Amino acid sequence: MAVFLTEEERAILNGEQGEARKFAMEILTTVAEGCGAKRLIPVQSVHLVLHTYKSCFDAGVEAAEKIAAMGAKFSVPTTIDPYGMDAEDWKAAKTPEHYAHMQMRLAKAIESMGVIPYWTCTPYYGFTIPKFGEHLAWTESSAVAFANTVLGARSNRETAIVDVCCAILGRTVETGLHLQENRYGEVRVNLELDRPLKQWEYGALGFRLGKTLGNRIGVVTGMQGTPTHENLKTLCAAGAASGSIALLHIVGITPEARTVEEAFGPKSPTAVYTITERDLLDTRSDMNTHKGNNIDLIALGCPQYTINEIVKVRDLLAGRKIASNIQFWIYANSFAIDMVEKMGVRKELEEAGVTIRAETCMIISPIHEWNFRVIMTDSGKCVHYGPMECNAEMVFGSTEECVEAGVAGHAI
Template structure:
């Protein structure tokens, strides 16, 4: 299918607005036609995934530099995923110097393009908050799922470089989740619980849903209580990692699912999946690839911890020091860290042995130099990527269990 261009878009393709915009248009046309788009539509913002040398490699750095050299500039607000190393203390984090050099080259290139350097996977916390129904072009898997599910914004899961092109042009191909008919539910998730979910159960549910749904749109019915944004963040992140979930509907909770009928939009469920407490417990067990009691690092903040979550850790520690045998690292964005500093929380946590890792995360920064073998986390996303990206066995637990394990020096679990 040939994509129809407006006169203004044709002018860009003809090269009359410079080589960077011409290249961006050529790429978006190929992507759009490949997915059957009929046109390009305006977007309100972009969130980039070309952010870390660990995933960009030399080719990604050089591509960003080339586009910047061509004069490329973002024309819509464009934020970016976490930094590829600790933004405050990369040397203290044992980042190899040659890696740091390439990360800084990537940073310089996207800065030249005009990125808003938030360096976070949670741009919707005050940096880049699309409204209901707005079209955006985001790339980070958990942020895409959150934007579609919780905010009701419209975005596909863009790829690196394609997202840069969207930011330069302020356009995206009108396909997939930009279309109302493509946002209708496909699979019914019958959640049979007689209570609201506990905090750890949201990432466990998301982890299993990702495995079961793949890239299909699930409609969850039966979720009791009112989950907060942190719990929905954890759910979306796990589902987007273990599967390719970009949109979930939760009846009575998310904006496009006020009713079951609205969520399905006239579709009939192609499958019904029943989910009980037993299923959650079985999922939790399978998330633990390490069955022993030893643990080397407790890693929190995937997606980035909010100030609320950092406060929770402080309250759970209650003045107790971290074991000499275990590291406890918290990953957060600059805003949450700044608040923790102003509130005296960071100083308190660090005095107890906690390390704050700024604007990065365990998945996209090099941590092999530390020699960690077993990682514990409260994140379903981290459980999925940890073995591949960190080379560790994984232990999953609630934030309470994670903190207690860091204090005890061994895996501590609570009866559930």
Template sequence: MTLQLTPQQQNILDGNEGPARKLAMEILVKVGEGFGAQRLIPIQSVHLVLHAYKSAFDAGVEAAERIADMGGRFSVPTTIDPYGMDAEDWEGAKTPKEYAVMQKRLEAAVNRLGVIPVWTCTPYYGFNMPKFGENVAWSESSAVAFANTVLGARTNRQSAIVDICCGILGLAPEVGLHLAEERRGQVLVELHLNRPLQAWEYPALGFRLGQLLGNRIGVVAGMLGTPDTEELKALCAAAAASGSVALLHIAGITPEARTLEEAFGGNHPEETITFTKKDLLETREKMNTHKGKNVDIVALGCPHYTINEIITVQKLLNGRKISDNVALWIYANSAAIALAEKMGIREELEGLGITIRAETCMIISPIAEWGFKVMMTDSGKCVHYGPMECGTEMVFGSAEECVESAVCGHVWTKEA
């Protein structure tokens, strides 16, 4: 099926609005036709994933520079994923100089395009928060899942360069999750716990759901209590990493899933998955690829830690120092770090041995120079990517268990 363009869109394709917009339209037309879209629709915002040299490589940097040289400029608010290295102290983070040079080139290129330089995987915390029903074009997997699931916005999982094109034109192909009929639930997920989930159970549930669902849309029933945004962030991030989940309907929480009937939209569940406490404990055990007690680094902030989570670490530490045998790094965006500084929390945490890493994360910044072998985290997303991206064995635990492990110098679990 041929994509139907408006006269204005055809004018762009003909090159009458400059080479950058012409290139962007050529790419979106090819993508749209490849997925069977009938038209391009206006979008309210974009979130870029061409953000880190570790994943962009030379080709990505050069592509961003070329589009900027052609006069490309974003026409809708466009935010960007975490920086490819510690934005405050890349040298202290042992980032190779040649890597830093390329990261700065990438930064300069996207700044010329007009990006809003938030450098975070959680743009929905004040920088870029779409409303229910709005169409956006986001790339970051965890942010996409959060936007669709928690906010009720509509976006597919865009890819690098395509997201830049969407930002330049303010358009996206109308396919997939932009369409109401493609957002209907497919798999029923029943929680049999008779209580609200504990904090660590959200990423564990997401981790297992990603494996079971793939890219299918699950409908979660039986989630009791009122999960906060940090818990939903952890759930969505893990599901998007271990699988390709871009939308979960959580009955009573997702805006378009006030009831199970509304979530399925007339569909009959093609499968029913049940979760008990035993299932979550077994998932947690499988998330631990390291079975020993030793740990080299405790890494928190994937997705980025909020000020609420930083405060939680402060309370858990309660003035105790980190063991000399373990590094504890917290990754956060500049806004959360600024708040921690104003509140005096950053100075306190750093005095206790914690390192704050600005605008980056353990997954997309180079940390091989540190020689870490075992990493502990409270993130299901980090558990999934850690072995490949960090070269470490992984230990998963709650924030409390992570902090206690950093204090005592070995893996600590609440059951112990």
């Protein structure tokens, strides 16, 4: 079945609006044909994942430069995933010269197209905050899961290079989660805990849901209390990494799931799972690939830490210092860093031995140069990718446990 194109879209495909838009349209229409979509739709914003040399490689840099050389310009507000190295001081972060050079080439190409240089995996805290029902072309699995789940916006998990095409055209393919019939719940998950989740349990729940659901849309019942934005950020990120969660309904908490009936719409659950406190403890045990108590690095901020989370670390430290045998890093975007600087919190943290790493993260920067053998984190997403992308064994714990381990110099 052919994809319906508007008059303007046909003109773009014929090259009437320049080489870059023609090239982007050829790719988007091929994708649309491949997934059987009927048409393209306009999007309000785009978030790019063609962002770091570590995950885009030479092919990604070459692709970005090729498109930039056509004179491409973005036509809707476009943000980008974290920078591939510490944006303030890549040399102090032991970034190899060649890597840094390639990262800067990639950034130059993308910036020439008009990206908002907000290098972050949490663009929903910023300048392109999605509204309910709004269509987006976002990448970054954790951000897509957050935008769909928590904000009720509509985005598929777009991918690198195609994301650039979406930004050039301000359009994406109408498929998947853009369509209401694909947003209803498929599987029910009964959470059987008669209390609000503890902070670490959100990461563990996300990790477990990702493994259980794969790419199916889950409807979680029984979540008590009022999870914070940060709790849901952690949950979405873990589930999007260990599985392919792009949309999760949490009854009574997320906007398309005021009731179980609303979450399932015309569908009936094809499976029902139960998750108990014991299951979350077992999941936590599975997440720890390292069973000893020695740690080389404590890495927080996957997704990047918010202002609230950074302040919380300062409060938990309560004037104590990080042990000298351990590195303690917090990853945050420029917005959060500006604010904690103004609040004086950055200075306090640095005096306590904490390093703020700017606009990047442990997964997508060349952290292996440090030869860390064991990394502790409060992120279920980091636990998933750490063994491959940081070449390290992982220890998972709450933020409190990470801080206590930092002060003690080992896991407790």
